[in-house]
Amino acid sequence: MLANIVDVEKRIALAAERVGRKASDVRLIAVSKGRSAAEIEELQQQGIKAFGENYVQEFIQKYDVIEKDVEWHFIGHLQRNKAKYLAGKIRLIHSLDNLELARVLHKLKVLHGGSWQVLVQVNIAEEPTKYGVHPSKLSDFLDEISDLDGVEVCGLMTIAPFYEEPEATRPIFRKLYELKQEMEIKKRWLNLRHLSMGMSNDFEIAVEEGATLVRIGRALFGNKEN
Numbered sequence: 001m002l003a004n005i006v007d008v009e010k011r012i013a014l015a016a017e018r019v020g021r022k023a024s025d026v027r028l029i030a031v032s033k034g035r036s037a038a039e040i041e042e043l044q045q046q047g048i049k050a051f052g053e054n055y056v057q058e059f060i061q062k063y064d065v066i067e068k069d070v071e072w073h074f075i076g077h078l079q080r081n082k083a084k085y086l087a088g089k090i091r092l093i094h095s096l097d098n099l100e101l102a103r104v105l106h107k108l109k110v111l112h113g114g115s116w117q118v119l120v121q122v123n124i125a126e127e128p129t130k131y132g133v134h135p136s137k138l139s140d141f142l143d144e145i146s147d148l149d150g151v152e153v154c155g156l157m158t159i160a161p162f163y164e165e166p167e168a169t170r171p172i173f174r175k176l177y178e179l180k181q182e183m184e185i186k187k188r189w190l191n192l193r194h195l196s197m198g199m200s201n202d203f204e205i206a207v208e209e210g211a212t213l214v215r216i217g218r219a220l221f222g223n224k225e226n
């Protein structure tokens with residue numbers, strides 16, 4: 001897996017360089033859904049510090065056995081009734097996509113030990129099967145959650161559709177970047193410092209388009225056998 005890390009980090013650095021960005025402005029998050037605690041610890045020993053999980057129950061099982069100095073990110077769809085299990089354990093939730101969840105997180109602020117840092121997931125491609133706020137509703141959504149001080153919005157996240165040709169994702173990532181710029185101009189109270197975009201198939205394009213967090217599973221852990 002060391003070879004995978006070296007390869008991914010090099011490709012991130014080259015993509016950043018192509019557009020005059022610094023590699024250090026892009027944080028690599030290893031997506032560990034379906035991977036064992038042992039696999040995570042192996043990557044950790046090779047220098048990976050941040051891991052992303054999709055499912056609450058699976059995350060909790062690993063959280064309980066893995067060394068505590070992992071920076072955990074929650075990147076999957078989060079059900080309201082499960083949010084409490086993440087309290088105090090998660091650095092950043094990438095997938096806030098509805099007002100009810102925001103309200104629950106706000107109420108759990110004390111349990112979490114302070115405000116939750118979240119990204120708003122935007123369904124840029126407008127795929128009916130995907131979660132995320134519709135781009136045209138983002139502005140209102142940010143207004144609606146603005147007085148929930150238990151929820152600190154730190155940026156935006158999107159998942160591009162799978163295309164054979166990664167270049168086809170570029171307009172999706174560019175649109176998320178533009179939305180971020182637009183929202184920051186419109187809403188002076190916001191500080192959208194993060195754009196979470198790019199996965200194994202398309203992270204170089206995402207970095208070229210301004211990603212600060214890339215979520216990478218297969219390119220690091222390898223393809224799953226099953």
Ligand SMILES: *Cc1c(COP(=O)(O)O)cnc(C)c1O
Nearest residue numbers: 031075199200201215216217218
């Ligand atoms: C699984 C997953 C990833 C990682 O996908 P890979 O193709 O394995 O890199 C990234 N983001 C989300 C939201 C995921 O569910």
